[in-house]
Amino acid sequence: MLTIIEIGAIIAFAISGLIEAARRRMDIVGVFTVAFVTAFGGGTLRDVLLERRPLFWVQHQEYVWLVLGLTVIGSPLLGLMRHRWADRVMNLTDALGLGLFAVSGAALAMAAEMPLIVVVMMGVVTGVFGGVLRDVLCNEIPVVFQDHRPYALCAFVGCWIFIGFDAVGAEPWLAVIAGAGTTTGLRLLALSMDWRIPPWPRNMED
Amino acid sequence: MLTIIEIGAIIAFAISGLIEAARRRMDIVGVFTVAFVTAFGGGTLRDVLLERRPLFWVQHQEYVWLVLGLTVIGSPLLGLMRHRWADRVMNLTDALGLGLFAVSGAALAMAAEMPLIVVVMMGVVTGVFGGVLRDVLCNEIPVVFQDHRPYALCAFVGCWIFIGFDAVGAEPWLAVIAGAGTTTGLRLLALSMDWRIPPWPRNMED
């Protein structure tokens, strides 16, 4: 179950990394590096913080091959895609990866019997970190800090939904779908409705 | 004992993160993220390097609530503060967090019976890392690299003071106060006296 989620999240984030790196006109090594770091960054931080060894991409070496393969076949695929699609596919894969990784982080933290607020923070960190690294490597201010639209907040809400479903005794797969679906859905909704987070109220003069 | 120090360091660094993020006009999620990362970055790196699990903010979930609470009540508090105070409070909280975290890192490394030079480096890294992350997230060159005034050097000296007091058999609380006080005091002194570190001597032509 968790394996399927992880594969989905890896593919989604790897593609978002490919698109972003291709836009920067990186060479093939750079494109692979960005895809690799985006796909594995969040999960690696999760495993280090939760003390899970071997790391998920060490345990499942096929994940590394998967990203290597995506880099090779990604080029003609992206070539087929018209430019105005790139933005949408990018946003969609990014939202999918966010939701799936957030729930996987929360599920593993819950299995380690951590307190609820920590479960939620682990979910948020796991979901957000891969995308942050992608943007840092591409020399951008991370999306999560830059646009004033909900990103980490979606993962935050989704993780509480996941915990809620789990608390009322729902089937694990149902809790996962609810949590990941809420996160991804909220993010896509926020993008299409152009929701804004209110700035932090302050009265200091500058 | 160490708990009290950590709470003090967390509050000090979280406030410095709040001020810095508020200056950048970040939204509430960004402000919380910066406060969270500033308060927990150094200690998390310390725990990962020293192989201490659970992480200190997983073990004490109230710390996470504390930062969450500070973010919520911080806004009106900062609003009360006039702008010309912001710089001073920022420097003060930053210096306090530096001293307290540096000593906590050194104390834990010493408890793990590491060699002295490693104890000192752990103290410096723990003290400095949270502030570095805060500046990186706010897209600044980290203070520690930018201004030519002693920062890491204060933590370096303070950790040796802490080791010295411990070596002559002083009470732990005395060693902690001496080490943290030296670090914080040196930093504040350096700021107010405008001390400069001499540049690294070199003769290379550019």
Place this chain on the structure above:
Amino acid sequence: MLTIIEIGAIIAFAISGLIEAARRRMDIVGVFTVAFVTAFGGGTLRDVLLERRPLFWVQHQEYVWLVLGLTVIGSPLLGLMRHRWADRVMNLTDALGLGLFAVSGAALAMAAEMPLIVVVMMGVVTGVFGGVLRDVLCNEIPVVFQDHRPYALCAFVGCWIFIGFDAVGAEPWLAVIAGAGTTTGLRLLALSMDWRIPPWPRNMED
């Protein structure tokens, strides 16, 4: 055996860090920090990912003293060096550190009986990460992403050579020399011949 490699890699990377930081006219604390992070960054990440404790620079505290000493004696040495040499020494030490750390990462991952692709990735990450941190601290786009010349690719090939020698039952020291030599040699060759990596083929309009 691995100790000698590590010392060589540390010296090489520390010198490359010294040169880069001196160019930025950093103060002595900044120069030491950059040298320290460049020399220990890759190995620390390797130890954290492979769950090896104590960290290699905690186990061998003399490494820390070594870098501290290099920073102190480095200044007159660099002063003797004419400027047009600085670039060459920088490239040479960087290539040496890359080769030695890559093989050390691959060797330790192999000793932990990881799958081959993971062994190679560990080697590449260990070799590359120190230099990436150096460039990030010096506020540059990392060399590995910027110039379109092979860097990570050299480590990638060198690690496979190392695995190949090991697989056919060669002596460990021979495999190490072959792997590190291939990496360093390829990197130097790539620089002097001005080899370029082809950009990732794509047809998206911008």
